Each structure stands twice: as structure tokens, then as C-alpha cells.
Amino acid sequence: MLDELRDKEKDSTLLKILLVEDNEADIKITQRAFAKSDVKNNLYIARDGEEALQFIRHEGKFKDKARFPRPGLILLDIKMPKKDGFQVLKELKSDPQYNFIPVIMLTSSKNEEDIVKSYRSGAASFIQKPISYDSFLKVVNNFNYYWHIINRLPNPDIVNDKEE
Amino acid sequence: MLKIKITAKFIISFLVVALIPLAIATYISYNSSRKALQEEVSNSLLAVADNKANQLETYLNEQEKNASTLAHMSDTLSAIERYNEAFYSSEGMDGAEYEEVDSEFRSFFSYYQKSSGYDDLYLVSPKGNILFSVKKREDLRSLYEVALYEASGLADVFIKSKESLRIEISDFEYSTKINKPIVYISAPIFKRAEFIGAVVLEMTNEGIARLVKDYTGLGETGEVIVASDIDNKAVVITPLRFDEHAEFIRKVPLGSKVDLDIQRAVKGEEGIGAIVDSRGKEVLSVWRYLPLFRLGLVVKMDTQEILASADRLRNTLLKISLGLLLLVIILAVLIAHSISSPIKELTKVSSSISSGNLSARADIKANDEIGDLAKTFNEMTNKLVEAKASLEEQKGLLEKANKELDSFVYTASHDLRAPLRAISSFAAFLEEDYQDKLDDGGRDHIREIKEGAARMNRLIEDLLALSRITRIKNPFEDVNMNTLVTEVIKQIEFDIKRSNVEVKVLEYLPTIHCDRIKISAAFLNLINNAVKFSSKNNKERPRVEIGYQDEKDAYKFFVKDNGIGIAPKYHKQIFGIFKRLHSAEEYDGTGAGLSIVKRVVDDHNGKLWIESDEGKGAAFFFTIPKTLKQSKKIGEILVKEGAVSEEDLEKALEKQHGDMQPPKYKGETKDHVG
Numbered sequence: 001m002l003d004e005l006r007d008k009e010k011d012s013t014l015l016k017i018l019l020v021e022d023n024e025a026d027i028k029i030t031q032r033a034f035a036k037s038d039v040k041n042n043l044y045i046a047r048d049g050e051e052a053l054q055f056i057r058h059e060g061k062f063k064d065k066a067r068f069p070r071p072g073l074i075l076l077d078i079k080m081p082k083k084d085g086f087q088v089l090k091e092l093k094s095d096p097q098y099n100f101i102p103v104i105m106l107t108s109s110k111n112e113e114d115i116v117k118s119y120r121s122g123a124a125s126f127i128q129k130p131i132s133y134d135s136f137l138k139v140v141n142n143f144n145y146y147w148h149i150i151n152r153l154p155n156p157d158i159v160n161d162k163e164e
Numbered sequence: 165m166l167k168i169k170i171t172a173k174f175i176i177s178f179l180v181v182a183l184i185p186l187a188i189a190t191y192i193s194y195n196s197s198r199k200a201l202q203e204e205v206s207n208s209l210l211a212v213a214d215n216k217a218n219q220l221e222t223y224l225n226e227q228e229k230n231a232s233t234l235a236h237m238s239d240t241l242s243a244i245e246r247y248n249e250a251f252y253s254s255e256g257m258d259g260a261e262y263e264e265v266d267s268e269f270r271s272f273f274s275y276y277q278k279s280s281g282y283d284d285l286y287l288v289s290p291k292g293n294i295l296f297s298v299k300k301r302e303d304l305r306s307l308y309e310v311a312l313y314e315a316s317g318l319a320d321v322f323i324k325s326k327e328s329l330r331i332e333i334s335d336f337e338y339s340t341k342i343n344k345p346i347v348y349i350s351a352p353i354f355k356r357a358e359f360i361g362a363v364v365l366e367m368t369n370e371g372i373a374r375l376v377k378d379y380t381g382l383g384e385t386g387e388v389i390v391a392s393d394i395d396n397k398a399v400v401i402t403p404l405r406f407d408e409h410a411e412f413i414r415k416v417p418l419g420s421k422v423d424l425d426i427q428r429a430v431k432g433e434e435g436i437g438a439i440v441d442s443r444g445k446e447v448l449s450v451w452r453y454l455p456l457f458r459l460g461l462v463v464k465m466d467t468q469e470i471l472a473s474a475d476r477l478r479n480t481l482l483k484i485s486l487g488l489l490l491l492v493i494i495l496a497v498l499i500a501h502s503i504s505s506p507i508k509e510l511t512k513v514s515s516s517i518s519s520g521n522l523s524a525r526a527d528i529k530a531n532d533e534i535g536d537l538a539k540t541f542n543e544m545t546n547k548l549v550e551a552k553a554s555l556e557e558q559k560g561l562l563e564k565a566n567k568e569l570d571s572f573v574y575t576a577s578h579d580l581r582a583p584l585r586a587i588s589s590f591a592a593f594l595e596e597d598y599q600d601k602l603d604d605g606g607r608d609h610i611r612e613i614k615e616g617a618a619r620m621n622r623l624i625e626d627l628l629a630l631s632r633i634t635r636i637k638n639p640f641e642d643v644n645m646n647t648l649v650t651e652v653i654k655q656i657e658f659d660i661k662r663s664n665v666e667v668k669v670l671e672y673l674p675t676i677h678c679d680r681i682k683i684s685a686a687f688l689n690l691i692n693n694a695v696k697f698s699s700k701n702n703k704e705r706p707r708v709e710i711g712y713q714d715e716k717d718a719y720k721f722f723v724k725d726n727g728i729g730i731a732p733k734y735h736k737q738i739f740g741i742f743k744r745l746h747s748a749e750e751y752d753g754t755g756a757g758l759s760i761v762k763r764v765v766d767d768h769n770g771k772l773w774i775e776s777d778e779g780k781g782a783a784f785f786f787t788i789p790k791t792l793k794q795s796k797k798i799g800e801i802l803v804k805e806g807a808v809s810e811e812d813l814e815k816a817l818e819k820q821h822g823d824m825q826p827p828k829y830k831g832e833t834k835d836h837v838g
Contacts, residue, residue, distance in 0.1 A: 025586035032593065079578050108581040111574060131585050131621045132614065133592035 018071035020052040039144035049083025070156040078107045093122035171500035178496040190481040198474040205470040213450035213463035235351035243269040244361045247295035284366035325350040338412040345369040373402040385466035393430040425449035429460025506534045588617035626756035645673035663699035670711035686764040689757035690723040697727035724783040731778045
């Protein structure tokens with residue numbers, strides 16, 4: 001297992017994750033937790049829903065495909081200005097070009113309504129951000145371990161090439 | 165029970181009030197008029213009878229007197245002497261001597277017979293030979309001979325008067341010669357006290373019949389009968405009012421059962437009474453006796469006629485009664501209708517209102533108590549509409565408040581936590597990044613920040629839990645309390661073991677109809693509290709006991725501990741939200757637990773209380789009403805709110821199943837709280 005993990009770390013195609021989050025503090029906490037995680041990832045940030053969609057579609061300031069590659073996984077907050085998490089989720093899932101990208105909801109609430117709505121809209125997972133940093137770190141570790149090591153994801157670039 | 169309609173009641177009471185006195189009055193007046201009539205008729209009958217008897221007696225006396233006078237006349241005397249001589253001479257009646265005498269006296273007697281109206285006049289010799297007859301009855305030479313061979317009134321009466329030497333009167337007999345009843349009056353003739361013969365008057369019944377024929381004062385059916393006792397039969401001797409040919413044809417055998425009046429009269433009795441005559445009709449009859457001619461006189465009238473006017477009165481009264489009866493019934497129906505129709509209208513309107521049509525109003529314009537009732541009823545309905553409107557308004561406000569609360573809960577769960585996470589996390593970063601530069605005091609502060617944030621998070625969690633328990637209604641179901649309590653204990657097994665608390669379920673708990681999630685939360689909080697507060701018992705092993713008592717209408721559950729206990733003065737406040745009696749350092753927790761328990765028990769219409777004293781442990785009790793009653797209560801609320809119909813509720817209660825649960829709030833979490 002550890003060998004495999006090391007192999008992945010060496011790999012230039014580390015899993016690219018897009019974090020969609022408006023709260024600066026939460027961005028910093030998440031970045032730090034991912035940095036500290038046993039499994040390394042490339043974490044990109046979008047600060048609201050619109051930015052997230054632009055990032056994924058290589059629009060606006062995210063035109064540079066090399067600097068802003070298409071993510072293999074999206075971490076999506078729900079409460080955000082401009083476009084909230086659900087709108088982003090809906091637009092992504094209704095677009096055949098991007099609907100294969102797993103979207104994981106990462107949010108403060110554990111509101112049942114939100115959970116149901118997320119899965120209905122096509123979310124792959126729903127994670128509540130714990131209050132304490134230690135707990136959050138544990139969550140991030142587990143997250144990475146699952147999504148990066150255990151789970152198999154499609155290569156976003158290959159999918160798109162073939163489709164296009 | 166038999167339901168009598170108002171109309172029927174009115175008719176019955178009107179009939180009782182009006183008809184009973186009417187019937188009594190009718191009966192009394194009919195009876196008294198009948199009596200009076202009877203009396204009056206009796207009196208008039210008596211008068212008629214006495215008058216008739218007097219007239220007849222006078223007439224008959226006159227006849228006797230006539231005979232007597234005739235017998236004493238000198239002409240008669242010399243005539244009988246002369247006829248006697250001539251009759252007994254050698255040539256007899258055919259001789260010249262008889263002819264001479266006859267020519268001398270015949271005109272006298274003939275004149276007398278004609279002028280006095282007698283049928284015949286005889287002179288009879290002492291030996292019984294008929295010396296003279298106006299009508300020349302030559303066949304009757306010797307009355308003795310006649311008497312020997314045939315019953316002749318003439319012979320009989322002569323023999324009797326010869327023997328008694330007095331005027332004798334025969335019974336009536338029917339003369340076949342003249343076809344009339346006749347009677348003989350025989351008067352003896354004396355010459356110097358010597359019996360020298362008799363003069364006999366033959367008289368028809370015409371004189372009597374003439375007197376009898378006068379029916380004045382006898383109405384339509386009045387009858388006068390004159391009869392004589394002949395051969396043990398009361399024989400009618402005059403024509404009757406309704407039978408011209410009754411003479412010697414109508415005969416009443418003495419001792420028979422009809423015409424007792426006639427029988428009594430001929431036997432010499434006098435009297436008055438109601439009897440049945442030969443026609444089978446009841447009559448009022450007066451009977452008298454005329455001794456001189458041994459005649460019975462009966463004057464009678466049909467009872468029917470006598471009472472006819474009484475009957476007419478009765479019929480009139482009956483007709484009036486019937487009319488009144490009809491009037492009473494019509495009146496009763498009208499009055500009952502005037503009362504019952506507004507009531508029916510009110511009933512209709514109120515049932516229309518109760519079935520939801522609040523715009524229905526009673527349209528009754530009566531200007532009486534019923535009108536007032538209708539007015540009040542309509543006012544009440546208006547108030548009802550207002551009350552309903554204000555209720556709807558409040559319901560709307562409540563819904564709005566609930567929505568606001570929902571949004572608050574959402575905000576709280578999301579927005580409040582983000583800064584909390586920031587505080588907690590950045591404190592952790594501080595600790596990590598500046599490890600070398602921090603002394604123990606600094607690290608302590610950071611730890612305090614982290615703990616404070618964690619505590620704040622718990623408070624938020626509890627607040628949310630409490631808010632959720634208040635708002636969310638889960639379906640009621642039959643829940644085995646034994647299983648539920650066991651599961652709750654398992655949830656906090658770690659704490660129980662760590663605190664070395666002995667948790668014991670004292671008996672097998674019942675199955676109750678309840679909100680499983682909420683009751684579970686209540687037990688969790690109570691057991692958790694009990695474990696927490698008994699854990700620091702230094703004298704004996706911490707112990708928590710769970711049990712129940714089956715009370716009549718409810719199950720009473722309890723959770724007891726041998727912990728620090730609570731002084732009675734605090735008993736009331738401990739159920740308030742975030743009320744704590746101890747510092748968080750001593751016993752952790754936010755103080756929301758008992759508030760949650762209180763809400764849960766309230767939701768089940770139960771009661772929650774504590775029995776405890778300082779240092780003596782605490783026992784928490786709560787009751788849950790038994791299934792049927794409870795679901796009934798909820799059902800009643802639903803019916804009141806119009807969520808279900810009463811029939812549906814009854815059906816559901818019959819099934820005793822929890823179908824009638826309040827609707828579950830859409831999208832709310834069903835997960836565990838506490």
C-alpha cells in the first residue's frame with residue numbers, strides 16, 4: 001500500500017481537486033489540512049459558484065489549461081455568494097462534458113434536507129466539516145485515502161479528448 | 165328512546181286540555197237533558213193517562229146510570245109488565261096482544277136506543293125470555309137456554325143481575341152480526357121490590373174508541389190501548405192508532421213476556437214504567453184500571469221518540485266536539501309548526517355550519533323568543549367566523565414564525581459553525597506553528613480557546629436538538645420499551661463502564677404507543693443524567709434503576725439514581741432550558757437534556773416530575789397515557805383543526821392503530837437527537 005502511495009506521489013498526475021469555498025478561514029484550514037495529509041494532492045481554489053464553473057470550463061481568468069487543469073474531483077461548499085453549491089452541482093450534472101466528475105459536498109451543516117438534495121442532484125459524497133482542526137485533519141486523511149488510493153477515478157483529460 | 169315530534173306533543177296536549185272537559189260537559193248535559201226529558205214525558209204521559217181514564221170512567225158511569233134510569237122509568241115498568249103478559253099469553257109474540265103492546269112501547273124504546281146510541285135494547289122477563297128487542301132478536305127466546313148452550317154475554321149478564329138484583333156489566337165480546345165488539349149492561353126492574361125483569365143495553369165499543377182516538381199530547385208514537393181480560397188473554401177492544409183492525413185481534417196472553425203494561429192493566433194494577441212491547445221496542449208506559457167495565461187502559465210512547473230531542477242534543481254536541489277536535493288539531497299543528505320549523509331551520513343551519521359551511525345563517529324573522537334565538541344563533545356564528553379567522557391568522561403567524569425558526573436553525577447550523585471552526589482551527593495552528601515560542605501559559609490559553617469552541621458547538625447542537633424535538637412530529641407506533649431502553653443503554657455503554665455505574669432495568673417494560681425517536685431521546689437524557697450525577701458517589705457503587713408502574717390510564721416510568729440529588733427548591737427550574745445547578749467542570753453537559761425530556765413528555769400528554777433531595781439521589785418520573793386515549797386526544801385535535809373527519813377518527817380508533825398520526829414535517833431529519 002505504501003509503495004503504491006509513493007508511486008502516486010512521484011506521479012506528476014496527482015489528483016487535481018477543486019475546492020469551491022467562499023470563507024477565507026475555511027480555505028486556509030482546508031489547504032493546511034490537505035498539505036498536512038499523508039496523501040498529497042493538487043488543491044485548486046474557486047471562491048464562489050461562478051468562479052467554480054469558469055474554472056471547470058476554462059473560462060475567463062482560468063483560460064490557461066496548463067495552469068488551471070480540469071479537476072478530477074470537486075469539493076463543493078453549499079452556502080456561497082452568487083451561485084450556491086446546489087446550482088453549481090446542477091449545472092455540472094446536466095452538462096455531459098463534466099457530469100462524470102465526482103462532486104463531494106463539504107459543508108458546515110448536517111441538515112437532512114441538504115443531504116437528500118445533494119445526493120438527488122448527483123453528489124458523490126457529503127461531508128460535514130468538523131469544528132476542531134484535529135478532527136478535520138482526520139477527515140481529510142480518510143478522504144484522501146479513499147478517493148486517491150481505494151477509489152478509481154476517470155482521467156478527466158482522456159475522457160474529454162475522446163469525447164471531443 | 166321514543167322520539168315524539170313537537171307537533172305530536174302539541175296535538176296530544178291540546179287534545180287532553182280541550183277534549184277531556186268537552187267530553188265531560190257533553191256527557192253531563194246529555195245525561196241531564198235525557199233525565200229531564202224522561203221526567204217531563206213521564207209527567208205528561210201520566211197526565212194524559214189520568215185524563216183518559218177520567219173521561220172513560222165518566223162515559224162508562226153514564227152508561228150505567230142510563231141503564232139504571234131506564235130501569236126505573238114508569239114507562240119501562242109498565243112496558244115490561246105489558247110485554248110480559250102478552251109474551252106469556254096463548255099466542256105469544258105472534259099474537260095480537262103482543263102486537264098491541266109493541267105498537268104502544270116500541271117507538272119509545274126505539275127512540276131511546278137511537279138517541280142514546282146503543283146498538284140494541286132488550287127487555288127480559290124474570291124467567292129469562294127476551295120480551296123485547298129493538299132489533300127484533302127473535303132467535304133469542306130464552307136466555308137460560310142460550311146460557312146452557314153458548315157463552316152469551318147477554319145471558320150471563322142477565323143471570324148475574326137477576327141474582328144480585330143490581331146492575332151488571334158483561335165482558336166485551338165480538339159480535340159476528342155487526343162485526344163489532346159489544347158489551348151488555350143489565351139493569352133489574354122492580355115493582356114494589358119485586359123483580360119483574362131487566363132492561364139490557366147492548367153497547368158497541370164506539371163510544372170508548374172515540375175517547376181513545378184523541379192522541380193529543382202523545383207525540384208521534386203515542387198509543388192508547390183499552391183491553392179486557394177475556395179467557396186469560398188481554399184482548400184489545402178498540403182500534404189502535406197504528407192498527408185500525410186490532411179489536412179482538414190483538415191479544416196478549418197473560419204471563420207472556422211482552423206488553424207487560426197491558427197485562428198489568430187488565431189485572432187491575434196501576435203504574436208507570438219502561439217496558440218492551442210486542443214490536444220489541446222500548447216504550448214508556450202508564451197503565452190504569454177501569455173497574456166498572458173491568459177494562460185495562462194503557463197510555464204509552466216510544467222511548468226513542470221521548471229521547472229523540474236528547475239524542476239530537478247529543479248529536480249536536482258530538483258535531484261541535486268533532487269540529488272543536490278538528491280545530492284543535494289544526495291549531496296544534498299550526499303552533500307546533502311555528503315552533504318546530506324554526507328549530508328545524510336552526511338544526512339545518514347548524515349542521516350546515518358544523519359541516520364547514522360557515523356562511524350559513526338562520527333565516528327566521530319571527531318576532532318572538534324563537535326569533536331572538538335565531539338572532540343569537542347567527543351572532544354566535546358570526547363570532548365563530550371571527551374566531552376562526554383570527555385562529556387562521558394566528559396559524560399563519562405561527563407558520564411564519566416556524567419558518568423563521570427553520571431558517572434560524574439553518575443559519576445557526578451553518579454560519580455559526582464556520583467562525584467557530586476558524587477559532588478552533590487557528591488556535592490549533594497557533595499551537596503548531598509557534599510551539600517553540602509558547603510557554604505553558606500560552607498553551608493553556610490555546611487549549612481553553614479550543615475547549616470553548618467545542619463547548620459552543622455542543623450548545624449549538626443541543627439548541628438545534630431542542631428546536632427539532634419541538635417542531636418535528638414522528639409517526640406514533642407501538643414501541644417495546646424494553647428494547648428501546650436496552651438500545652439507549654448500549655449507546656452510552658462507554659460512559660457507563662467508565663463511571664462504573666450499575667444500570668438496571670427493574671422489570672420487563674411494556675409496549676406503548678408513542679413517538680419512538682422522541683421517547684428514545686427522553687430516556688437517553690434521563691439515563692445519561694442519572695449516570696452522570698451518580699458517577700461521583702463515593703459512599704456506594706453508583707446505581708441507576710429504570711422501571712415502571714401500570715396506572716389506570718397511563719404508564720408511569722421512572723429513572724432513579726443514588727447520585728448527589730437535587731434540593732426541592734430547585735425542582736421547578738431544572739426543566740428550563742440550559743438550567744444548570746453545577747459547573748461544567750463538575751458535570752459536563754449544556755443543561756438542555758431535561759428541557760428535551762419535558763418537551764417529549766408534553767408532546768405525549770404526559771407529566772414529568774422529580775422526587776429528590778440533596779444527597780439522597782434523584783428519581784425522575786414521567787407518565788405516558790395509554791394508547792387509545794392518547795391517539796384519541798390527538799385525533800380530537802385533528803378533528804378540531806379539520807384535518808380529519810370524525811368518522812375517520814372513529815374508524816381509526818376502532819382499529820386502534822396509529823394511522824391517525826400528525827403529518828411528518830417534510831424533509832426533517834429522523835435521526836437521533838440528544
